Amino acid sequence: GALFPDIDHILIILHKEYYLLYHRTFTHSILTAPLFAFFLAFIFKMKHKNGVFSSYFFLVLIGILSHLALDLVVPYGIKLFYPFGQWSYLSWSYVIDIVILGLLIFPLLFQKLKDFQAQKTSLISLILVLSFLLFRGYLHNQTLTHFHQLYPTSLKIGIMPTPFSPFKWKVIVEKQNAYQYFEFGWFKKQKLHPKVFLKNQEITPPINTLPLVKTFLNWAQFPWVQKESNTVFYLRDLRFYHPQRFLLTVRLVLNKGKIKEEFVLTEPGLASINSR
Template sequence: MDTVTHTLLGAAIGEAVLGKRIGRKAVFYGALMSNLPDIDALGILFLSDSQQLLFHRGITHSFFFVILISTILGWILKKKFKDSQTSWVNWMWLIIIALLSHLALDSLTCYGIGLFEPFNNEKISFNTIFVADPFYTVPILIGVLFPLIGKKSPEKTQKWNTIGLAVSSCYLIFAMFVHVYVWKVMHQSFKEQQLISDGFTVTPTPLNTFLWMGYSHDSNGAWIGYYSIFDKQKKIDFYRIQRNDSLIASFEKDIIVKNLKQLSKGNYIITKEDSVLYFNDIRFGQVSGWNKADGPFAFKFNLNKNADNKRALNRIKYKESTYEWFALLVNRIKGN
């Protein structure tokens, strides 16, 4: 999830766990702890672009990291606030819950997390929610910030905080049920059309859990389709894209390509634009695929030597008209 959501959720957790003991400082420490797993962003200082993509959401998003950091920081914070009635166990609970909230949210996105690192490098992803979803974030925002407006009693602060967490949690549960429903609808349509593949995945489109992308790859390419829960028809129009592995035949031993293939779990295609080869990770979706089948993919990694790929996951969005893109998205969510 995005940093804003992690920060707000951590702040809400801080208030819920230690608000009555240490006051508004709990909000600060909850927000701080919930962002600790993203310390792996510092990897950009000493890793190549492709290595950083693999390193991100790795060991700092694992159970190992949660246990280690919560133990150490719980002891440090207890020493720092030695005069308070907050015990080491209380601090540990705050840190553990804040860290686990970060891991839980990130595991629900398509990127996934290295939950069992360093013992297993497989990234776990449930494809349930987009990396930024205002329907989830706004209730937490209201629950955290409203009590800061004017003077509110601790009881009212706790009340608003609880309401924000409850509403956002209900939305998350709703998203999980929708995910299961959409998978069944799209997979059934896929089978009825007798399309062949190595698996089938559905993932939400940007900023919502109403419009979904379904995709399925094989050794030669992938099938992609879109479905809104407001669509009148349950027959999905899947279209075919070719993998084009022949374009990177000379790159097969290149460590960059190996890293990208591991990251994508085989969900990729290669495109060529003005003599530049791009590695496109299908899992992150298309910028406007719901409107046109040949919409560019959100993840485009330039395979040219010494190319700057620090924005590989955001390369396209800066070229699109935000208003036009959002209007197209809303219209497609409304259903066909």
């Protein structure tokens, strides 16, 4: 049950645009979770006639909801109330956090060495992971407060995690005409020298009415348009900026009055265009 919501990864096999259109939407909603739990519990009951349907249902539902909770703390976010509402994300943890992996693996190794009961080991792992996530959430809030004090007139501030340390964060400050991107660490005294992304390109009709573009703009928290040429444009979300590459991009190609839109999972080598 806990793995079921990620069945939507099959969508990218069918068509890569479906990844942006539907990933973490209908399979990651608390409104649809009971329906999926009922469906899976029914399958388990058919396979195990002597099993108790209600037990299967609640166990699967707990597994699905725990998956949603973990996906909620990473920057990509989920459509928590799909088909209603906006995207939700806490951005406390990186999608693959080596500390969390260590907290999950270490108790298992300890169990092998000390012959601990599996139930106790699982409980220890759960407590350690939850404690670490709450600690990350605290540092996230402290970083957000710190930058609100530094930039009180900003339109919006985003705090993004890094994979190797809970004390290092990526910070995006949105202003009227530009975004400022910082790499901030709590233990390292540093002068703040932001990378600036100018808002010198706008998304206007009919481009903003295209299905893929419309979905991207609804999902993106810090949308930035990057111009490669007079006929090629990229829609970026600065949450997923990296000095060497951008992740999760929509490419627009204008050709003889027609607009071709394409979703790209990773786009290397263009991160410096229109930025300084």
